[in-house]
Amino acid sequence: MLWLSLFSPLFIGFFLISIIWPRHKAVSPYLLIQSCLAVGVGLGISSYSFFLGLAAFPRSSDGFVNAETTSLLVFTVVLLCLYALRRRKDPAPRSAPKPASKEGPVWILCAPFYIALIAAMIAFMFLSLDSPHGGWDGWAIWNMRARFLFRSGVQWTQTFSDLVAWSHPDYPLLIPAAIARCWAHIGHETLVVPAVVSMLFAFATVGLIFSSLSILRSRSQGFLAGLVLLGTPFFIQQGASQQADVPLGFFFLATIVLFFLQDRLPKNNHGLLSLAGMTAGFSAWTKHEGLLFLACVIISRLSVMVRVQDRKVFLRQAFSFAAGLAPVLATVVYFKTQIATPNEFISFPGLQVAVDRLTDGSRYLQVGKAWAEEMVHSGNWIFSLLLLLVFYLLAVGINPDKAIKPALASSLVLLCLLLAGYFLVYVTSPYDLHWTVATSLNRLLLQLWPSLLLVFFLVVNTPEQAMNLLSSSGKHSQARADGT
Amino acid sequence: MVARAAIILLIFFALLSNLRLFRQTLNFAPKPLGTDEITLYEKRFAELKKILPYHGVVGYISNKQAEDIRFDAGAAEYYLTQYALTPLVVAYSPNYPLVVGNFLQSVIDPEIYTSKDLVPLKDFGNGVLLFRRAGR
Numbered sequence: 001m002l003w004l005s006l007f008s009p010l011f012i013g014f015f016l017i018s019i020i021w022p023r024h025k026a027v028s029p030y031l032l033i034q035s036c037l038a039v040g041v042g043l044g045i046s047s048y049s050f051f052l053g054l055a056a057f058p059r060s061s062d063g064f065v066n067a068e069t070t071s072l073l074v075f076t077v078v079l080l081c082l083y084a085l086r087r088r089k090d091p092a093p094r095s096a097p098k099p100a101s102k103e104g105p106v107w108i109l110c111a112p113f114y115i116a117l118i119a120a121m122i123a124f125m126f127l128s129l130d131s132p133h134g135g136w137d138g139w140a141i142w143n144m145r146a147r148f149l150f151r152s153g154v155q156w157t158q159t160f161s162d163l164v165a166w167s168h169p170d171y172p173l174l175i176p177a178a179i180a181r182c183w184a185h186i187g188h189e190t191l192v193v194p195a196v197v198s199m200l201f202a203f204a205t206v207g208l209i210f211s212s213l214s215i216l217r218s219r220s221q222g223f224l225a226g227l228v229l230l231g232t233p234f235f236i237q238q239g240a241s242q243q244a245d246v247p248l249g250f251f252f253l254a255t256i257v258l259f260f261l262q263d264r265l266p267k268n269n270h271g272l273l274s275l276a277g278m279t280a281g282f283s284a285w286t287k288h289e290g291l292l293f294l295a296c297v298i299i300s301r302l303s304v305m306v307r308v309q310d311r312k313v314f315l316r317q318a319f320s321f322a323a324g325l326a327p328v329l330a331t332v333v334y335f336k337t338q339i340a341t342p343n344e345f346i347s348f349p350g351l352q353v354a355v356d357r358l359t360d361g362s363r364y365l366q367v368g369k370a371w372a373e374e375m376v377h378s379g380n381w382i383f384s385l386l387l388l389l390v391f392y393l394l395a396v397g398i399n400p401d402k403a404i405k406p407a408l409a410s411s412l413v414l415l416c417l418l419l420a421g422y423f424l425v426y427v428t429s430p431y432d433l434h435w436t437v438a439t440s441l442n443r444l445l446l447q448l449w450p451s452l453l454l455v456f457f458l459v460v461n462t463p464e465q466a467m468n469l470l471s472s473s474g475k476h477s478q479a480r481a482d483g484t
Numbered sequence: 485m486v487a488r489a490a491i492i493l494l495i496f497f498a499l500l501s502n503l504r505l506f507r508q509t510l511n512f513a514p515k516p517l518g519t520d521e522i523t524l525y526e527k528r529f530a531e532l533k534k535i536l537p538y539h540g541v542v543g544y545i546s547n548k549q550a551e552d553i554r555f556d557a558g559a560a561e562y563y564l565t566q567y568a569l570t571p572l573v574v575a576y577s578p579n580y581p582l583v584v585g586n587f588l589q590s591v592i593d594p595e596i597y598t599s600k601d602l603v604p605l606k607d608f609g610n611g612v613l614l615f616r617r618a619g620r
Contacts, residue, residue: 112499119506126509133522133567140563144570152571155539163541163575164566166559224494231498233505381501388494395490466487 005185006196008072009178013042015079020271032211033257037275039204040250043197044282047174048331050149050181055334058154109223109463116230117206124199127240132191134198135241141167142244143194145176150183160339170340172332174286175244194242201247202239205450206230208250212257212454216264216404218462225457228389229450233380238446244287245443251283252293253450256411259301260458262317263407270320277324284332289447291332292421293414294325300414308406357428367426370437378442379449389456396466398459411455418448526568528610532584533569535606535614541573543580545615547587547596561586578602578615585613 017034133139144167148159160169175197182193206226214222229235239246258276265272280297283290301321305314357363376384400408422444429436536542544562559576565586566574574584578600585597585604588611597604602615 109495112495116499116502119502123506123509126512129517130509130512130515130520131522132517132520139522139567144567147567147570152539155571158539158571158573161541161573163573166563167566224491227495227498227502231500231502233501236505379501380505381497382504383497383501385494385498385501388490388497392490392494395486397487461487463491466491 001186002182002190002192005182006193009042009046010038010200011042012045012072012075012079013038013040015076016045017041017275019079019082020275022265022269022271029211029215032207033215033261036204036208036211037254037258037279039200040247040254040279040282041275043178043200044174044251044278044285044328046181047178048285048328050184051173051177051335052331054149054156054177055339058156106219106223109220109227113210113223113227113230116227120206120230120236121203123236124202124240127237128195128199131241132195133242134194135238135243138194138242141171142175142242143179145169145171145173146179146183146194147189149173149176149180150189157339160341162341165341170288170336171244172285172287172290172335172340174282175247195240198239198242198246201250202236205235205246205250205253208253208257209450209454212260213457216260216401216458218464220464221457221462224463225453228385228453231381231385232449234378234442234446235449237380238443243443245447248283248286248290249447249450251279251286251290252447253454254279255283255293255297256414256451256454259410260404260407264403270317273317273320274324277321277326278328279324280321281325281328281332285328287447289422289444293418294329296414296417296421300410300417303413304406304410353430354428358424360427363427363433366433367423367437370434370441371423374437374441375445378445393456393460396461396463399461399465400459404458408455408458411451415448415451415455522564522567525564528608528612529565529568531608532612532614536569536572536582536584539571541575541580542569543578543583543615544574544576545578545583545585545597545600545602547589547592561588579617581617583615583617585611585615587611587613 014034017037021030021034131138134143145159149156152158162169178197179194182197183189206229209229210222210226212222213225235246255276258272258279262270262272262276280290280294283293301318305317309317376386379385426433426437426441544565546561548561562574562576565584569584578597582605583600583602585592585602587596592611592613597613597615601618603618605614605616607613
């Protein structure tokens, strides 16, 4: 029952993605992407359906579990029928993004990647066994909220009391509700659930960055990016501490990956944008930073795609994105306006106070200095992989695929806007700057780390390209002459 | 040559960082399930939970009062008490009909609670007590 309650949302997520996903000649390269996306989409759907069930039928938790199980089963059957019907109706594959075919010395990267993957999984399990309730924020915020949702029954709104303001009752509920839903299904609490949910998000992030880069660039590039992510101890430690930053980073990455895949599709196929809307919405249902991400996604896509696309195509794409986003965003808005307390960081401090902080140069200096220090060391690396990536960029050069340049431009704008947004939140923070930066900056940077790695490895030459360029000086000169 | 070196360096340091974490976690002393710090801390409240109401708000006192419970590390015991007693809301104040006492020592100076008009209802051992407000 435990494993069924944990994995049934993943199957739902997988089938939903399979329905939306464009048909390809070769299905297998996309299976891993779909499976990884299914983790976030499935747990996201189960989380907000549990929350809506609580809001609508707080008196009947057993009734809700039965209703949810039945509706999940019906949903699965309907999806399977639709899937079978679509295969019969449309046996010929539509045009689709072609997996990158350039294969180089993959084995050189394959072995370290799998060694790192196995080591990370074992480390994750040991960390989880050592602290089964999670790290500080893991138990004091996310798991405690899950307990409130599961244990409270009719009185579930008590968890949003001002008396426990220190536990941030304004934080969105994707993680707590996903955990509480599993507990409700099995009828009791177990520490296995939050640990497995965290593990699923962490390793789905690794799988997603590997599989998407394998398709968009090359397998070696996928292995390299996956290895850098697995070689970031802070990513594994935070994942095991059951906080929401790794799941949030997953949703950021998933949204950006879906935009890249979408932009390689024919202009009349917008299915992946609905999924992107859903994953962007789930980021807002995970943490407040997701709301900022959502705003930045809209601004960045608007500022770049409107220039390179026909307006009608853009509007149709925007509609598809909004269709995926709307149900989740409506839930977030309902939660924020009807149930949650105001957020302490973005509560308006008064115009004069905000202007004072924004015009205080020393705050920019203090935050800037802390950022510079934290960015270099935030991964708990033996040697800063961030510095090494700068060296790597200079050594192997850049060569982005022309087909993904618009998506690349919008992703770069998006990440810059997010970084600027985070920076300004610190500058205007009502709390002691030193304390705020020291307790949160590394986690904020971790949220962006998988997405930054994706964009980085989409831009730089693949290992085989870099080596070919070296072995053929003629090609090298040509590449330089082409400005690549 | 430089590109090859960059690739090798990146693989080497990523793998090294990964394996260092792996080695660190292998050094953890294996603990049987249910014997971690938080689970043991929660067990202190097992008997208290049986006689407290399931819902509502109770107060809290300790000999380790924090200035600001959001930032003071001394408030950790209070956070853990709330975590253990959920879904009961534990308010960081003695001004409630029922008040949970969470003390580090088993022998407590009565001044701590008499000064707050609290009367002990039951001592559960391990520094966990239940009080009621005097005159109610």
